[in-house]
Amino acid sequence: MKKRRFYVVWNGQAPGIYTSWEECKAQITGVKQALYKAFDTLEEAERAYSSTPGEYIGAKSAPQKPNSELPDCIIKNAMAVDAACSGNPGMMEYRGVYIATGEEIFHFGPIFGTNNIGEFLAIVHGLALLKQKDIDLPIYSDSYNALLWVKGKKCKTKLPRDHKSEELYGYIERAEKWLKENSYTTTLIKWETDKWGEIPADFGRK
Numbered sequence: 001m002k003k004r005r006f007y008v009v010w011n012g013q014a015p016g017i018y019t020s021w022e023e024c025k026a027q028i029t030g031v032k033q034a035l036y037k038a039f040d041t042l043e044e045a046e047r048a049y050s051s052t053p054g055e056y057i058g059a060k061s062a063p064q065k066p067n068s069e070l071p072d073c074i075i076k077n078a079m080a081v082d083a084a085c086s087g088n089p090g091m092m093e094y095r096g097v098y099i100a101t102g103e104e105i106f107h108f109g110p111i112f113g114t115n116n117i118g119e120f121l122a123i124v125h126g127l128a129l130l131k132q133k134d135i136d137l138p139i140y141s142d143s144y145n146a147l148l149w150v151k152g153k154k155c156k157t158k159l160p161r162d163h164k165s166e167e168l169y170g171y172i173e174r175a176e177k178w179l180k181e182n183s184y185t186t187t188l189i190k191w192e193t194d195k196w197g198e199i200p201a202d203f204g205r206k
Helices: 021-028 042-049 115-132 144-152 166-181
Strands: 006-011 016-018 035-039 079-086 090-098 103-113 139-141 188-190
Touching: 006 021, 006 042, 016 021, 016 042, 021 035, 035 042, 079 103, 079 115, 090 115, 103 115, 103 166, 115 139, 115 144, 115 166, 144 188
Parallel strands: 079 139, 139 188
Antiparallel strands: 006 016, 006 035, 079 090, 090 103
């Protein structure tokens, strides 16, 4: 029997507590910076709804596929990372999402850069965060290049280093330094978009 869950919507079409994902999704779809979270009991949901969302979620949330819509082969207790870029190069941002709930774990940007750099930095950001908090979760990325760069501990971008990209290069150097100075046991997995659809951390701008 499927476990019943309660969904708190702080920012949506009609904020409140809902008893199904379908009802919750209807309230957050199309809402920029929608804030919501699932809870196992009504008591927890009511307590959360009477509080500020910042106490329960580290950052903004966005509508993501619930577990039931993802293929069975996907590890739900995992992180997904992705980047988006308005123009390439252009204003880039990236984020990490917890697959089981669709909650955003971290978000960075926008900053001038490229999509590949964003994908690389997102993976390293995830690795560093998990190691810092001593959490063992695999990380999914849909970028083959970024996964290779992380493995080689080098961001092999061809983006010119100039006044527009100087700030970004500072983050690249910091990420490369972290990779060279730290070991990790986190499993990195290539997200197969053709088979599984868009990665849960996708920004939905295609």
